[in-house]
Amino acid sequence: MKFATKAIHAGVHPDPETGAIMTPIYQTSTYAQSSPGVNKGFEYSRTHNPTRTQLQDALAALDDGRHGLAFASGMAAIDCVMKLLKPGDELISTDDLYGGSYRLFTKVYEPLGIVCHFVPMRDLAAVREKISPRTKLIWVETPTNPLLNVIDVAGVAAIAKEAGALLAVDNTFSTPYLQLPLALGADISVYSLTKYMAGHSDTVMGGLVFNSDELLERLSFYQNACGGTPGPQDCFLVLRGLKTLHLRMQRHCENGRAVAEYLRQHPKVEHVYWPGFETHPNHAVAAKQMRDFGGMISFVLKGDKKEDAIAVLEKFQLFTLAESLGGVESLSGHPATMTHASIPPEQRRKAGLSDSLIRLSVGIEDAEDLIEDLAQAIG
Ligand SMILES: *Cc1c(COP(=O)(O)O)cnc(C)c1O
Numbered sequence: 588m589k590f591a592t593k594a595i596h597a598g599v600h601p602d603p604e605t606g607a608i609m610t611p612i613y614q615t616s617t618y619a620q621s622s623p624g625v626n627k628g629f630e631y632s633r634t635h636n637p638t639r640t641q642l643q644d645a646l647a648a649l650d651d652g653r654h655g656l657a658f659a660s661g662m663a664a665i666d667c668v669m670k671l672l673k674p675g676d677e678l679i680s681t682d683d684l685y686g687g688s689y690r691l692f693t694k695v696y697e698p699l700g701i702v703c704h705f706v707p708m709r710d711l712a713a714v715r716e717k718i719s720p721r722t723k724l725i726w727v728e729t730p731t732n733p734l735l736n737v738i739d740v741a742g743v744a745a746i747a748k749e750a751g752a753l754l755a756v757d758n759t760f761s762t763p764y765l766q767l768p769l770a771l772g773a774d775i776s777v778y779s780l781t782k783y784m785a786g787h788s789d790t791v792m793g794g795l796v797f798n799s800d801e802l803l804e805r806l807s808f809y810q811n812a813c814g815g816t817p818g819p820q821d822c823f824l825v826l827r828g829l830k831t832l833h834l835r836m837q838r839h840c841e842n843g844r845a846v847a848e849y850l851r852q853h854p855k856v857e858h859v860y861w862p863g864f865e866t867h868p869n870h871a872v873a874a875k876q877m878r879d880f881g882g883m884i885s886f887v888l889k890g891d892k893k894e895d896a897i898a899v900l901e902k903f904q905l906f907t908l909a910e911s912l913g914g915v916e917s918l919s920g921h922p923a924t925m926t927h928a929s930i931p932p933e934q935r936r937k938a939g940l941s942d943s944l945i946r947l948s949v950g951i952e953d954a955e956d957l958i959e960d961l962a963q964a965i966g
Pocket of ligand 1: 660661662663685687688728732757759760778779780781782791792793
């Protein structure tokens with residue numbers, strides 16, 4: 588089945604009771620049993636809920652995976668993967684990681700004895716250098732947030748296999764429409780469903796997709812034991828969002844290209860970070876592992892002054908200044924004070940994250956209106 592058909596049909600079945608085409612919101616915490624322990628596969632909604640089950644099946648199908656799990660947020664999904672680690676185990680990740688993931692790894696798991704290494708992962712040699720017999724998990728995010736570095740997933744997968752470590756790929760920026768981590772050799776595909784997957788900036792949720800039955804046993808145990816599960820209403824919203832994922836992503840990519848090209852020729856713009864440019868250092872890898880290049884773009888202004896960036900952000904009319912990304916509406920952000928404020932300034936600078944960097948999540952509005960907004964704000 589092709590992607591567009593899967594986005595609409597995969598994992599979702601008419602309601603067995605009524606034939607309702609849309610998955611009902613099973614707003615219930617518990618389920619009647621005909622005799623103690625005899626039930627219809629549902630006992631308690633932290634463990635299983637029919638709306639969540641359909642979403643989990645849809646997520647698995649879109650990623651060409653066998654199992655899907657949904658969580659109350661992207662961070663709860665990431666936290667569930669981290670619970671696979673034991674004190675003394677080592678994690679290798681990228682040095683321009685999503686700020687919340689960096690915070691979880693360093694502020695929650697390092698004090699519990701997990702050793703975390705952050706390396707410039709677009710260089711595979713930097714990953715190999717940190718491999719040790721204690722390496723248990725490699726954590727990739729690609730393209731990265733907010734510098735749009737591209738990491739060679741198949742290349743890292745080969746290193747992970749050799750080391751006997753699990754490979755998780757945070758695929759939030761790409762979605763399965765643009766990139767299929769499991770097919771590239773990853774063990775777990777990780778999502779903040781809050782972003783492109785739900786797509787309408789109306790819910791916070793997370794998800795995991797993987798193939799291994801052993802991982803299903805371990806991860807679903809933590810999902811239930813720790814309880815970071817989503818409510819059925821939120822699952823319904825993500826299910827609804829997924830039905831237009833392919834259409835939205837197509838437009839995000841078209842508008843992304845138009846905005847990136849406009850910014851690149853603007854005399855006041857110093858540099859545009861977007862993997863679709865042939866001059867991007869990892870363009871070839873992006874072209875190999877992605878269907879298209881997405882709608883996330885970052886740029887710095889000439890002179891690299893924080894005040895100039897803030898003035899532009901304050902002038903935007905359509906690119907609303909807000910946290911988050913991947914919704915139908917265009918958003919702008921200032922990573923140094925917003926999404927990446929939890930990364931220490933020194934670490935930020937080391938990763939090349941300038942204080943004047945502006946990040947855009949290009950929405951699915953008319954491209955001409957978006958470019959007009961950029962023109963009036965940058966001046
Ligand atoms: C937003 C985001 C997360 C965290 O997800 P929440 O749904 O906000 O908990 C993780 N990774 C990336 C790349 C993100 O953009």
